[in-house]
Each structure stands twice: as structure tokens, then as C-alpha cells.
Amino acid sequence: MSGEEPLTQQQEPEQVKKPDEPPPVAAPAPAEAKPESGSSRPAAAEEEKTISYRALVLTGYGGYEKIKLQVKSMNKSQLKAGEVLVRVKACGLNFAELLGKQGLYELLPSPPITLGMEGSGVIEAVGEDVTNRKVGDRIIAMNRHGMWQELAVVPANRTFPIPEAMSFEEAAALPVNYMTAYMMLFEMANLRPGKSVLIHMAAGGVGIAATQLCQTVQDVTIFGTASASKHETISQGGVTHPIDYRTKDYVTEIHKISPKGVDIVLDPLGGSDSQKGFSLLKPLGMLIVFGAANCVTGQKKNLLAMAKTWYNQLTLNTLKLMQTNKAISGFHLGYIHDEELFKMTLIKLLELYQQGKIKPRIDSCYHFEEVAEAMKRMHDRQNIGKIILLPEPKKSEEKPKSNAEAAENAEKNEAAVSEKKEEPAEEVETEKD
Amino acid sequence: MSGEEPLTQQQEPEQVKKPDEPPPVAAPAPAEAKPESGSSRPAAAEEEKTISYRALVLTGYGGYEKIKLQVKSMNKSQLKAGEVLVRVKACGLNFAELLGKQGLYELLPSPPITLGMEGSGVIEAVGEDVTNRKVGDRIIAMNRHGMWQELAVVPANRTFPIPEAMSFEEAAALPVNYMTAYMMLFEMANLRPGKSVLIHMAAGGVGIAATQLCQTVQDVTIFGTASASKHETISQGGVTHPIDYRTKDYVTEIHKISPKGVDIVLDPLGGSDSQKGFSLLKPLGMLIVFGAANCVTGQKKNLLAMAKTWYNQLTLNTLKLMQTNKAISGFHLGYIHDEELFKMTLIKLLELYQQGKIKPRIDSCYHFEEVAEAMKRMHDRQNIGKIILLPEPKKSEEKPKSNAEAAENAEKNEAAVSEKKEEPAEEVETEKD
Numbered sequence: 017m018s019g020e021e022p023l024t025q026q027q028e029p030e031q032v033k034k035p036d037e038p039p040p041v042a043a044p045a046p047a048e049a050k051p052e053s054g055s056s057r058p059a060a061a062e063e064e065k066t067i068s069y070r071a072l073v074l075t076g077y078g079g080y081e082k083i084k085l086q087v088k089s090m091n092k093s094q095l096k097a098g099e100v101l102v103r104v105k106a107c108g109l110n111f112a113e114l115l116g117k118q119g120l121y122e123l124l125p126s127p128p129i130t131l132g133m134e135g136s137g138v139i140e141a142v143g144e145d146v147t148n149r150k151v152g153d154r155i156i157a158m159n160r161h162g163m164w165q166e167l168a169v170v171p172a173n174r175t176f177p178i179p180e181a182m183s184f185e186e187a188a189a190l191p192v193n194y195m196t197a198y199m200m201l202f203e204m205a206n207l208r209p210g211k212s213v214l215i216h217m218a219a220g221g222v223g224i225a226a227t228q229l230c231q232t233v234q235d236v237t238i239f240g241t242a243s244a245s246k247h248e249t250i251s252q253g254g255v256t257h258p259i260d261y262r263t264k265d266y267v268t269e270i271h272k273i274s275p276k277g278v279d280i281v282l283d284p285l286g287g288s289d290s291q292k293g294f295s296l297l298k299p300l301g302m303l304i305v306f307g308a309a310n311c312v313t314g315q316k317k318n319l320l321a322m323a324k325t326w327y328n329q330l331t332l333n334t335l336k337l338m339q340t341n342k343a344i345s346g347f348h349l350g351y352i353h354d355e356e357l358f359k360m361t362l363i364k365l366l367e368l369y370q371q372g373k374i375k376p377r378i379d380s381c382y383h384f385e386e387v388a389e390a391m392k393r394m395h396d397r398q399n400i401g402k403i404i405l406l407p408e409p410k411k412s413e414e415k416p417k418s419n420a421e422a423a424e425n426a427e428k429n430e431a432a433v434s435e436k437k438e439e440p441a442e443e444v445e446t447e448k449d
Numbered sequence: 450m451s452g453e454e455p456l457t458q459q460q461e462p463e464q465v466k467k468p469d470e471p472p473p474v475a476a477p478a479p480a481e482a483k484p485e486s487g488s489s490r491p492a493a494a495e496e497e498k499t500i501s502y503r504a505l506v507l508t509g510y511g512g513y514e515k516i517k518l519q520v521k522s523m524n525k526s527q528l529k530a531g532e533v534l535v536r537v538k539a540c541g542l543n544f545a546e547l548l549g550k551q552g553l554y555e556l557l558p559s560p561p562i563t564l565g566m567e568g569s570g571v572i573e574a575v576g577e578d579v580t581n582r583k584v585g586d587r588i589i590a591m592n593r594h595g596m597w598q599e600l601a602v603v604p605a606n607r608t609f610p611i612p613e614a615m616s617f618e619e620a621a622a623l624p625v626n627y628m629t630a631y632m633m634l635f636e637m638a639n640l641r642p643g644k645s646v647l648i649h650m651a652a653g654g655v656g657i658a659a660t661q662l663c664q665t666v667q668d669v670t671i672f673g674t675a676s677a678s679k680h681e682t683i684s685q686g687g688v689t690h691p692i693d694y695r696t697k698d699y700v701t702e703i704h705k706i707s708p709k710g711v712d713i714v715l716d717p718l719g720g721s722d723s724q725k726g727f728s729l730l731k732p733l734g735m736l737i738v739f740g741a742a743n744c745v746t747g748q749k750k751n752l753l754a755m756a757k758t759w760y761n762q763l764t765l766n767t768l769k770l771m772q773t774n775k776a777i778s779g780f781h782l783g784y785i786h787d788e789e790l791f792k793m794t795l796i797k798l799l800e801l802y803q804q805g806k807i808k809p810r811i812d813s814c815y816h817f818e819e820v821a822e823a824m825k826r827m828h829d830r831q832n833i834g835k836i837i838l839l840p841e842p843k844k845s846e847e848k849p850k851s852n853a854e855a856a857e858n859a860e861k862n863e864a865a866v867s868e869k870k871e872e873p874a875e876e877v878e879t880e881k882d
Contacts, residue, residue: 353732
């Protein structure tokens with residue numbers, strides 16, 4: 017399932033960080049070079065030649081310096097049946113990569129490994145037996161890892177066409193956060209009109225996705241924790257009761273507003289927060305634990321934080337559950353292997369996007385060279401919405417796109433898309449048919 | 450909430466078991482004795498007199514002999530505001546009473562206590578402030594206990610008018626079993642088209658209710674455990690795959706048919722069966738434990754069975770839940786205190802009944818004198834459907850209604866209702882307006 021396994025991997029000893037240089041990427045094959053637009057095989061011999069591309073590789077566990085920007089090379093003809101080659105335009109940063117960097121994400125193979133679970137881009141080549149994707153298609157791609165690179169090989173069934181109006185940044189922000197929120201709210205829990213939901217880290221990627229999805233159901237009350245500076249934004253986004261978890265006890269605050277508690281708790285924190293979440297549930301309510309963010313304190317693995325989170329982990333027997341009429345569940349997208357479920361969920365999300373009911377909020381965009389800054393921003397909980405990584409090399413004069421600027425871009429997709437068409441790295445888009 | 454607390458209780462030293470005698474119950478006040486049909490107060494002084502009635506009282510923990518048929522007396526004028534007096538026509542037997550008899554049902558006050566959580570009958574008097582019920586209404590009544598008596602005092606908001614076509618036996622069979630099944634399937638779990646459900650004890654009261662409710666949703670696959678002799682009946686009732694748990698390992702059998710397992714497990718057994726149920730769940734599936742039937746082996750409290758059930762009780766931490774994407778929950782109707790939820794659920798169930806989508810299956814009807822036989826039948830898992838207790842004294846020539854006869858009655862409600870009208874104890878029905 018790895019996008020890089022079939023490829024020749026040339027790891028450079030030193031981190032590549034040359035933002036001023038042109039991208040070391042071969043020009044895409046022009047569309048007219050293909051004899052048949054529907055053909056799935058490289059037609060001309062010159063296409064067989066090796067192409068190089070940049071990738072963000074985790075080289076060991078530890079601090080940000082363990083993630084290195086490296087140049088790799090591959091041969092398009094190595095594409096296997098059922099695979100597609102994607103020129104990646106934008107990638108999503110997830111909490112899983114913060115955990116992975118510290119060696120705490122058990123689904124990530126040992127380093128060296130290219131990170132990244134989601135991205136968007138344009139299909140540059142298709143392997144045998146791929147009939148539903150063609151060169152030039154704008155797509156969302158998901159993979160177990162390996163999306164943080166300019167060129168990624170992914171199974172065709174893990175790619176999904178994106179609507180015209182959706183920017184690459186939005187597309188890269190959608191899969192992990194929105195699928196997680198959707199499956200939790202509508203597959204595991206049973207969100208219906210009139211219910212109440214506690215969303216921790218309500219300004220984070222899953223938090224904002226969950227807030228938007230809650231609003232697709234009538235009369236849902238949303239309690240959202242976030243630091244005070246983010247309250248205005250999350251209120252505008254739909255959080256009914258923002259709570260500053262840094263200065264107030266959220267259990268007390270929620271009980272003041274709703275003495276009986278809440279119906280659903282989405283808990284990415286783990287440890288003692290799971291216990292508090294359980295105590296907050298109304299009868300017939302459900303706590304969904306989907307992370308252990310409390311484990312991540314500093315930059316490196318913190319054994320004390322881990323032990324504390326583990327020790328305080330909610331452990332319940334069925335008698336206690338019966339006496340309280342409550343449900344607990346765990347959710348981890350990485351352990352879902354049902355391709356049909358992935359597909360149906362993403363199709364549903366793209367429909368909701370087109371109906372204007374959901375819209376990924378982009379917090380900021382960082383070039384690959386700035387990955388440490390991007391991760392630090394998430395680690396320090398500074399983001400409101402999704403942090404995006406851009407494979408395109410940073411231009412020397414360019415300021416990092418973040419905050420207000422990125423938010424503005426997210427609100428003006430079409431403008432953003434047309435703007436990008438002027439940039440050289442976006443030439444591949446002209447291949448679209 | 451007890452129906453008997455406000456009443457004078459005259460406990461007889463010996464068990465009353467005189468089926469040949471006429472019922473020691475005062476004749477109901479004729480409707481025309483009331484000056485205003487809407488009046489909620491006893492109008493005439495003669496109504497104030499003490500009336501006596503029969504009740505099934507748990508006198509201590511142990512075998513069937515601990516439940517005694519006693520004659521009590523009360524004064525109608527003792528009715529408090531918000532209460533109604535119900536002449537009970539039929540009562541439901543639940544597993545909770547088997548547990549209660551052994552001292553294993555923690556919600557039941559200490560003996561002596563009148564048993565019974567559900568019943569049906571006719572309203573004989575209404576207390577102050579009761580505006581939505583009137584004398585003569587045919588109703589379902591629920592209470593924490595105290596329904597196994599000829600006259601029961603219950604809060605008016607725990608009574609629900611029953612449809613014309615519904616017999617008293619059906620009405621008494623509905624509340625506990627169908628509310629339990631409904632809340633589990635539609636409030637806790639999220640039963641939707643195409644899902645699969647494992648129903649243990651599929652021929653029991655909750656089992657049959659759950660089977661019928663599953664069929665209100667399209668394409669639900671039902672696995673049901675029951676002994677082989679019941680398979681034909683439960684198949685006809687809608688169980689897709691009946692499994693004989695006595696001769697086969699149900700985990701193996703289910704995996705043969707559905708290698709990925711099931712979406713929902715309804716588990717009234719507890720102990721090691723909860724562990725098996727959890728192992729059978731598909732990702733995003735839910736195990737609902739709603740009993741510990743495995744505790745009940747013999748007639749009396751069995752410490753070994755309890756210890757074994759307790760020891761094998763499913764205990765999970767959130768990490769395990771995350772890694773498997775599963776949910777566990779507990780359900781216990783006795784711990785639900787949300788009156789609005791009760792009301793809405795029962796109204797929904799009565800709608801489904803009137804639409805012909807659900808219909809309680811009566812296994813057998815026993816008179817109060819035969820309560821030991823009734824409980825033994827449930828304890829030995831001989832029933833298919835609900836066991837009903839009738840306050841009406843047994844006539845000497847009458848055979849116990851059971852099995853085929855009772856099933857026939859259940860299919861011919863109207864016949865059953867009209868038949869009962871000929872019996873003297875049913876005269877109260879003529880009060881209906």
C-alpha cells in the first residue's frame with residue numbers, strides 16, 4: 017500500500033533545503049505525447065526515463081530535524097496494475113505525523129519512511145487495469161503513508177475526483193479530518209436532531225469538520241473547547257458554547273449550561289479527559305476516544321506523559337456501562353480497512369461540499385521546506401483549521417501563507433485556483449481533458 | 450414511585466391459593482355513581498370504603514415459594530395527586546423478577562415487596578391533577594415494581610392508552626421487552642439498512658421484540674440463538690440464521706456465514722458471552738450488554754455462577770477500542786429516568802403496532818396462583834415469546850393457557866377480548882366510555 021515501495025529510493029545524506037533553486041523535478045510529459053488519451057501505459061520510450069522528485073522523509077524518531085527533505089527518483093514504467101501516479105499539489109498535516117515523528121504511531125513502518133496520509137493533485141500516469149481514472153484528473157488521494165512527496169504512487173481506488181470548485185488545498189484538507197468526524201458522528205454515534213456534542217480541540221482539523229457536520233443535523237448543540245483567542249472564530253463556525261479549557265474546568269462549565277450533560281463526546285485527548293468525558297455523558301450517550309493527544313507534550317517522546325495518559329486511560333466493565341446506560345467506543349481511521357466504507361464516506365462528503373454544507377477551513381499553507389514550522393504550529397495548538405503542506409518549492413520572496421491570508425484563500429477557492437494556474441509548477445493542470 | 454406505599458397492607462401469614470373461590474375484590478363503582486365523568490375525586494362516601502385485592506409479594510430471597518399470593522386492602526381516597534388506580538388485567542413476567550427473587554436485582558427494594566414492572570388494565574380512579582386519563586381508559590402501566598396485583602396505584606404519566614385492537618395480554622407484553630429492544634437498536638446502536646444483528650435468546654421476550662424491530666429496517670440480517678426446537682418459530686418470526694447454541698459454537702457458525710462478523714450484538718448473557726460478542730463485531734460495530742442471565746443457573750443465588758460471570762465480565766480500555774474501532778455499551782431500562790424518552794418510545798411502539806409492524810407474541814398466560822410455574826418456564830428457557838400473569842383467579846376447570854393455545858389467542862386478539870368480556874372479573878370494562 018506504500019506509495020514508495022516500488023520506486024528507486026536515493027536518499028541523500030543531508031537535508032535538502034534549497035528554496036531558492038528551481039524544483040528538481042522532470043517536466044511532465046505533454047498530453048499530446050500520448051497516442052491515445054485513454055491509454056493507461058507509457059507509450060513513448062522517452063517516458064521510461066528516470067524522474068526525480070522531492071519527498072519529506074522521517075529518518076528517525078525525535079525532533080523536527082528528523083524529517084528531511086530528500087530528492088528521490090523513480091521510473092514511471094514501474095507503476096503496477098491498479099496504481100496511479102499522482103503529481104501532488106497539496107498535502108494534509110495530521111496529528112498522526114506528530115505521533116509518528118516521536119515513534120508513537122504504530123501504523124507507520126520504521127524510518128526511513130515518507131510521511132503523509134492524504135493529499136490532492138493531478139494524475140500523471142495510470143497503471144494497467146485502471147479504467148476509472150485518467151491522466152489529468154484532479155483527485156484526492158489517501159494512502160497509509162507516502163503522500164508528502166511531489167510524485168506519489170497510490171492505488172487507484174484510493175483516489176477520488178474532486179469538484180471543479182474545490183481547491184487543491186481544500187481537497188487535501190478533507191479526507192482524514194472529515195472522514196474521521198463523519199464516521200464518528202454518523203456511523204459510531206447516532207447523531208440526530210436535538211442532540212448535544214462535546215468537541216475537544218474544536219479549532220483543530222477534526223474539530224472544525226465535526227462542527228460543520230453537526231450542523232447538517234437540526235438543533236444540535238455544540239460545546240467546543242479551545243483557547244480563548246479562537247472562540248470568536250469557532251463561534252462563527254457553529255460552536256454553540258465555546259469553552260476555554262486553559263482557564264476553566266470544562267466539566268463544570270458544561271454542567272452549568274446543561275446539568276444532564278451531553279449525548280456525544282468526541283475525545284482526541286485520552287487519559288483523564290476520557291474519564292471526564294464519560295462522566296459528562298447523558299444516559300444513552302456515547303464517548304468516542306479517537307486519539308491520545310495528551311501523550312504529546314514536548315517535541316520528543318515523553319515517557320511520563322505517556323505513562324500518565326496510559327494510567328488514566330478509561331477502563332470500564334460492562335456492569336458499570338449497564339448501570340449508567342452509556343457507551344464507549346474507540347475510533348482510528350488507520351485501522352479501518354473497508355474500502356467500500358471509505359469510498360461511500362468520501363462520496364458523501366464531496367456531496368456535502370457541493371451542497372455548500374461543509375467547507376474545509378485552511379489555517380495555513382507551508383512549503384515542504386517549512387515542515388518543521390508547520391508541525392510546530394500544530395504541536396503548539398496555534399492553528400484554527402487545517403495545516404497544509406505544499407510540495408512546490410518556496411520562492412525566495414514568498415512569505416509563508418498563514419492565518420488570515422490562508423483563510424481568505426479558503427474563502428475564495430476559485431480565485432486561488434486561477435491564481436495558481438499562473439505558477440509554473442501548475443502546468444500539469446493543462447493536461448486535464 | 451411504588452404503587453403500594455400509600456396503601457394499607459395487610460399481609461396474611463399464609464399463602465392464599467384458593468382458585469375455586471370468587472375473587473376477594475370489591476365490585477368496581479359503577480360509572481353512573483360519578484356525578485361528573487371528568488371529576489377526578491371519589492364523589493360518594495361509600496367509595497371511601499376499604500377494598501381488598503390480591504397481590505404477588507416477594508417475601509424473601511430464594512426459591513419460588515418465596516413469592517406468595519396475598520390479599521391486601523386499600524382505600525381509594527388515598528390516591529395522591531398525579532396518580533391513577535388501575536384494575537390490572539394482565540402483567541408481564543420479566544427476567545428481572547427471576548433475578549429479584551434471588552436477591553440479584555439491585556433496583557428492587559428489600560422484601561416484602563410486590564413484584565411486577567409492567568401491566569395493562571383499566572383505570573378505576575384518578576387522583577387530583579390528572580387531566581389526561583379518565584376512569585374506564587384501557588391503558589398500559591409501568592412502574593418500578595408493584596404491578597403484579599389486582600389493583601395498582603401508578604403515576605398517571607406512567608400509563609399509556611392502548612389501541613382498540615390490542616388485547617390486555619399484548620399490552621402487558623409490550624413495555625419492558627419492546628422498549629428495551631427499541632432503545633438498544635435505535636438509540637444506542639444505529640441500526641440502518643444492510644446491517645447485521647446477533648440476538649441471543651431470540652425466542653425470549655426481548656429476542657422476539659428485537660427480531661420484529663429489526664424488520665422495520667430494510668435488509669437487516671438477523672442471527673438468533675435458541676435451542677433447536679424453537680428454530681422453526683423464530684425463522685417464521687424473521688430470524689435469518691437460527692443457531693442452536695446448545696449443540697454448536699455460535700461464534701464459529703456466524704463466522705461461517707459472515708466471515709467479517711456482525712454489526713450489532715445484543716447480549717443479555719454477560720460473562721464470557723460478552724467477550725465472544727465483542728470478538729464477533731465488525732469495525733464500527735457495537736456490543737450492547739443488557740443483562741447477566743448467565744448468573745442465573747439454579748433456583749437460588751448461585752455464588753459460583755455469579756463469580757464466573759463477574760470474572761469473565763468484559764473489561765476494556767479505550768486503546769483496545771481504538772485499535773478495533775468498536776463500541777461497547779450497557780443498557781438497563783431500570784436505570785433510565787427520562788420520562789419523556791419513555792413516553793416517546795412507547796408512543797412510537799404503539800404506532801408500529803397499529804401499522805402492523807410489531808405484535809407481541811404471547812407464549813403463555815398463567816394465573817397469579819401459578820406464578821411458580823410461569824417463572825420456572827422462563828427459568829428453563831421453555832418460552833417462545835412473553836409469559837403473562839393474570840390477576841383473575843383461576844377457575845377450577847380451567848387448564849393453564851400455554852403454548853399453542855396462547856399463541857392462538859395472541860393471533861386472535863379480538864376473539865380473546867370478547868371472550869374475556871363474558872368473565873365476571875372483567876365487568877370493569879363496561880365502565881369504558
